[in-house]
Amino acid sequence: MSSVAARSALSVPRATSVVDDGRGQHIVLRRLRKTFESRDGTRVTALDDISLDVAAGSFISVVGPTGCGKTTLLRIIAGLTRYSDGDVLVRGERVARPCRDVGIVFQNPVLLPWQNVLQNVTLPARIMRLDKSEALRRATELLALVGLTGYGSKYPQELSGGMQQRVALVRALMHDPPILLLDEPFGALDAMTREAMNVELAAICATRGKTAFLITHSIPEAVFLSDRVLVLSPRPGRLLMTVDVNVPRPRPIEFMGTPRFGELTTEIRRRLGAFSTREQ
Amino acid sequence: MIAERATISRAAERRWRRIVRDPRLLSPLVLLVALFAWDRIVIWMQVPTYVLPAPASVGRALVNGFSSGLYVEHLLWTIRETVLGFLVASVVATAVGAILVQSRTLEAVVQPYLVAFQSFPKIALAPMIVLWLGYDVQSKVAVAAVTAFFPVVINVMTGLRTVDRDRLDLMTALRADRWQTFRELRFPNALPFLFAGLQLALVFAMLGAIVGEFVGSRKGLGVLLLTYDADLDIAGVFSIFVILALLGVVLFTAMQWISRRIVFWTDTETIVA
Numbered sequence: 001m002s003s004v005a006a007r008s009a010l011s012v013p014r015a016t017s018v019v020d021d022g023r024g025q026h027i028v029l030r031r032l033r034k035t036f037e038s039r040d041g042t043r044v045t046a047l048d049d050i051s052l053d054v055a056a057g058s059f060i061s062v063v064g065p066t067g068c069g070k071t072t073l074l075r076i077i078a079g080l081t082r083y084s085d086g087d088v089l090v091r092g093e094r095v096a097r098p099c100r101d102v103g104i105v106f107q108n109p110v111l112l113p114w115q116n117v118l119q120n121v122t123l124p125a126r127i128m129r130l131d132k133s134e135a136l137r138r139a140t141e142l143l144a145l146v147g148l149t150g151y152g153s154k155y156p157q158e159l160s161g162g163m164q165q166r167v168a169l170v171r172a173l174m175h176d177p178p179i180l181l182l183d184e185p186f187g188a189l190d191a192m193t194r195e196a197m198n199v200e201l202a203a204i205c206a207t208r209g210k211t212a213f214l215i216t217h218s219i220p221e222a223v224f225l226s227d228r229v230l231v232l233s234p235r236p237g238r239l240l241m242t243v244d245v246n247v248p249r250p251r252p253i254e255f256m257g258t259p260r261f262g263e264l265t266t267e268i269r270r271r272l273g274a275f276s277t278r279e280q
Numbered sequence: 281m282i283a284e285r286a287t288i289s290r291a292a293e294r295r296w297r298r299i300v301r302d303p304r305l306l307s308p309l310v311l312l313v314a315l316f317a318w319d320r321i322v323i324w325m326q327v328p329t330y331v332l333p334a335p336a337s338v339g340r341a342l343v344n345g346f347s348s349g350l351y352v353e354h355l356l357w358t359i360r361e362t363v364l365g366f367l368v369a370s371v372v373a374t375a376v377g378a379i380l381v382q383s384r385t386l387e388a389v390v391q392p393y394l395v396a397f398q399s400f401p402k403i404a405l406a407p408m409i410v411l412w413l414g415y416d417v418q419s420k421v422a423v424a425a426v427t428a429f430f431p432v433v434i435n436v437m438t439g440l441r442t443v444d445r446d447r448l449d450l451m452t453a454l455r456a457d458r459w460q461t462f463r464e465l466r467f468p469n470a471l472p473f474l475f476a477g478l479q480l481a482l483v484f485a486m487l488g489a490i491v492g493e494f495v496g497s498r499k500g501l502g503v504l505l506l507t508y509d510a511d512l513d514i515a516g517v518f519s520i521f522v523i524l525a526l527l528g529v530v531l532f533t534a535m536q537w538i539s540r541r542i543v544f545w546t547d548t549e550t551i552v553a
Binding site: 078079080097098100102106108110112113114115123124126127132155157207 | 339444446447449450451452453454455456460464465468471543545546
């Protein structure tokens, strides 16, 4: 029964037109291409022919070797980097600049050292001119959710790396965006903290119905968290394979011990291994 | 028993070493040794007081100067000029720096003039400024401000420009407007740089004030210095040196204390002005 529920989230019909109407799909990419000029003047293709649909409420991960353009892909969806060809739609709107339907967690926490935790997390509320008391209430609630009650008046430099990244997650959730873009958010953390953060993230996304788009280089992390894992090839980044996990979310930590988990991670590893002999 | 005594003496030795190596104690100690050597040399070589006075006569000049109230009056006058000049420079330079970084073109156009102005000796301007603004406090404030202007404007511009890429991306992603980005990111980001500049500026302002007083003034430590120089009262001259040196240290330390409290998130000393 539960796997049916998971599948139904993914069984939204794929659009065949060049430009999707965006209904039901939170992120739509059509034949996306990104080229840039390298220092010696030659054209380099970073991303090539990428098409994908991210249904509302689903969790999608992108894995791939370093330099395959994963971060570029996320920055394009976030409206921070221009794309060269194709179409990018977020909630049916063509992306030309950043969109406030999106909350981003960067690789680094990117907290402002002169603002305390409370000021840092309410930054989006100040910039979007949201109601102050409502913002304060939300900040308190979200900080409690990530286990940071009582840390509001601390400064980022007084917190551990894991705590800082939690603050960054709260800040991304501050304006209640339907979509979360996560760029290797826990990459700098130690394995244990990272696992705990993944469990927290899975719970938050599932209970709040967020659409999540996660960039990672950890295959187990991608399989554990996602409905679907996209595997990118080394430069130019192309879609190598799409893996549907088909296990309801949020998953207990025991999921990592199941045969299904092993099969999926091995399948992805084998596919990526064929490409990279020198990857870490 | 013996072993115990040995550990105590070793601990005492360690403590003694720590005290001796403590710069807070070591710096005054260096001064004392230097004063003693100076005193001995002057007496031993029978140096006449109009060439090099003994520390004792400098001390006497200081005591006399302060007890008669003469030094206090002039010192306060110089402090007043310094602080006013510093404040004018801080406000104007911060505003100018903030305006210049708003446009790349504007910055590129003004930059050569700023550099030209910086390399120009401010002392050469002092007589003209005194001519324009008179012998009163205004001309000295102006010379102090002109001298203190540079470190502030350069540091403000550097601080407003050197913003972390990731932080700018964050602002862009949130669709912050120019003013919001300035208020939340660029301005606080510039504060450590600004305060590094202000620390220098305060001492520069004092030097400017003295230069202004040299050129033309009724009051101030610079005037006192000129008077003693003309009277060949070298002990008096040295006593003013002592006051100026102490004033410089006090001003710099006070500014450091303030900046540590305002820009608590960085170590301002790591920023090179």
